[in-house]
Amino acid sequence: MLAxxxxxxxxxxxxxxxxxxxxxLAASAWRRWFLDRHAEFWLGQLGSAWSPSxxxxxxxxxxxxxxxxxxxxxxxxxxxxxxRAGQYVAIAIEIDGVRVRRCYSISxxxxxxxxxxxxxxxxxxxxxxxxxxxxxxxxxxVIGLGRPQGDFVAPTSASPLLLVAGGSGITPVxxxxxxxxxxxxxxxxxxxxxxxxxxxxxxxxDLAVMALQHPGLRLVAHRTATVGRLDAATLESLVPDLAxxxxxxxxxxGLRGLVRSIAGDRVHSEAFTAPIVCAPQPDLAVRTVQLRDxxxxxxxxxxxxxxxxxxxxxxxxxCRIGVCHTCRxxxxxxxxxxxxxxxxxxxxxxxxxxxxxIAHSDLELAL
Numbered sequence: 001m002l003a004x005x006x007x008x009x010x011x012x013x014x015x016x017x018x019x020x021x022x023x024x025l026a027a028s029a030w031r032r033w034f035l036d037r038h039a040e041f042w043l044g045q046l047g048s049a050w051s052p053s054x055x056x057x058x059x060x061x062x063x064x065x066x067x068x069x070x071x072x073x074x075x076x077x078x079x080x081x082x083x084r085a086g087q088y089v090a091i092a093i094e095i096d097g098v099r100v101r102r103c104y105s106i107s108x109x110x111x112x113x114x115x116x117x118x119x120x121x122x123x124x125x126x127x128x129x130x131x132x133x134x135x136x137x138x139x140x141x142v143i144g145l146g147r148p149q150g151d152f153v154a155p156t157s158a159s160p161l162l163l164v165a166g167g168s169g170i171t172p173v174x175x176x177x178x179x180x181x182x183x184x185x186x187x188x189x190x191x192x193x194x195x196x197x198x199x200x201x202x203x204x205x206d207l208a209v210m211a212l213q214h215p216g217l218r219l220v221a222h223r224t225a226t227v228g229r230l231d232a233a234t235l236e237s238l239v240p241d242l243a244x245x246x247x248x249x250x251x252x253x254g255l256r257g258l259v260r261s262i263a264g265d266r267v268h269s270e271a272f273t274a275p276i277v278c279a280p281q282p283d284l285a286v287r288t289v290q291l292r293d294x295x296x297x298x299x300x301x302x303x304x305x306x307x308x309x310x311x312x313x314x315x316x317x318x319c320r321i322g323v324c325h326t327c328r329x330x331x332x333x334x335x336x337x338x339x340x341x342x343x344x345x346x347x348x349x350x351x352x353x354x355x356x357x358i359a360h361s362d363l364e365l366a367l
Contacts, residue, residue: 055079055145059137060116068123069168069202070134071107075116076145083148085110085179086172086270089119090318090326092144095132099144101326102129103318105171105250105270106148107203109178120202122168149324152250152270154179159246160188162239164259166230166251167195167202172270173250174203177210177217187216190239194222194230194255230255232262290333290364298359304336305354315354315367322356329354334363 049058057074065071083089088105107120124130137143154176155161165173170193180186191211195201201221211219220238222230235258236242242262249259250270260267287298289308298307305327308315318326322340328351335346337358344360 049075049077049142051077051079053079055147056142057117057145059139059141059143061139062137065120065202066200068134069120070123071118071120072133072137073108073116073118074143074145078113080111080113080115080117080145081147082112082115083110083117085154085175086152087148087150088172088324089117089148090146090324091119092146093129093132093137095128099314100129101144101146101316101318103146103149103324103326105175107171107175109175109182110154120168120171122202146318146326150270152248152268155246157246158185158187160190160241160244162190162192162242162245162247162263164192164235164247164249164251164255165194166255167200169249169251169255169270170202170207171250173248174206176248177207181210181214186210186214189214189216190218190220190245192220192222192230192235192238194224194251197223197225230258232258235259235262287359288362289359290362291367303339303355304352304357304359304363304365307359308354313367317355320355322353325353327354328352330366331357332364332366335360336363 049056055076057076057080059072060075061073063071063073083106086105088103090101090103092099092101094100104119104121106117108116108118111117121130121133123134150172152172163173163176173191173193177186177189177191180189191207193201193204193207195204198204198221201207201223204221207219207221211217222234222238224230227234239245245266246268247259247263247266248268248270249256256267256269260269287307289296289298289304289311291313296308296311296313298304298311300307300310302310305315305317305320315329316326318324320327331348331350331352333348335344336352337344337360338352339356339358346361
């Protein structure tokens with residue numbers, strides 16, 4: 001008993017030392033977190049691409065591709081993980097005090113950490129973000145980056161390829177071509193590049209040069225102003241051995257549907273527009289949305305993303321067309337209409353995309 005009593009103070013002192021160590025570790029972690037947060041803030045204010053935790057990139061070059069299309073060459077910071085050719089990335093910029101995000105295909109070949117990358121942006125009439133990028137983004141600017149996403153990626157096999165691109169859909173296709181070129185794998189590739197006319201053909205000159213340099217690349221420049229839109233008969237006549245090729249297509253929904261109707265399951269496709277199967281109906285009912293710590297009133301028409309923004313919220317989002325899934329969240333309770341499927345669902349704890357969902361009842365969301 002006396003021995004136990006003698007050891008008790010030692011155990012108390014040891015426990016005290018342990019608790020003191022834990023407190024010091026907690027304080028140290030708190031200081032690191034606090035300093036990192038302050039560092040992020042001031043580095044952001046100074047326009048620095050360096051960051052202890054955030055993915056950022058500095059614009060190093062701006063290249064005019066066509067009258068309404070520019071390529072922005074970016075130098076990401078140390079957090080860039082690298083990407084596969086054909087993937088896309090979300091960028092974050094501030095416009096009028098509001099942080100906005102958009103997704104763009106990476107138009108450069110595959111990258112490793114430390115490599116530069118490029119995005120190519122076509123200016124859209126009335127487009128808030130593309131217009132701002134064209135008018136304000138210059139070398140030296142720093143923007144936020146997301147992590148690379150997407151499975152429309154360069155093939156690893158040596159099978160014959162058909163790459164079909166329409167309009168700005170050429171951006172991931174040129175990335176795949178550049179990757180093949182870097183790997184000396186341009187052996188049996190046909191590219192059908194559809195644009196209104198030569199002046200509108202993004203990367204038209206680059207593709208022509210690549211075709212001259214690589215005997216294994218055949219370029220078909222289809223110009224709709226001269227010969228009309230691409231149809232099944234024309235595509236099959238341009239590529240008689242289409243049935244033997246692995247097929248990639250990126251562009252408007254009509255072009256993707258055309259290629260899929262011919263090639264079926266052999267098609268890899270990338271969409272810049274979501275397939276909307278039903279139009280949102282005017283709904284003047286007032287809905288409420290319960291978030292974790294507050295309840296909002298949503299009135300008027302529009303998607304949940306639009307309504308939340310009008311209510312003063314800033315949900316994470318990217319493409320606004322249901323493609324990138326950046327605005328995905330959990331609907332814990334309530335009924336929504338998915339514009340891309342036409343499905344009305346009241347399932348609890350269901351993942352939805354705010355940009356293509358319409359409220360059909362009061363909701364509870366976990367953003």
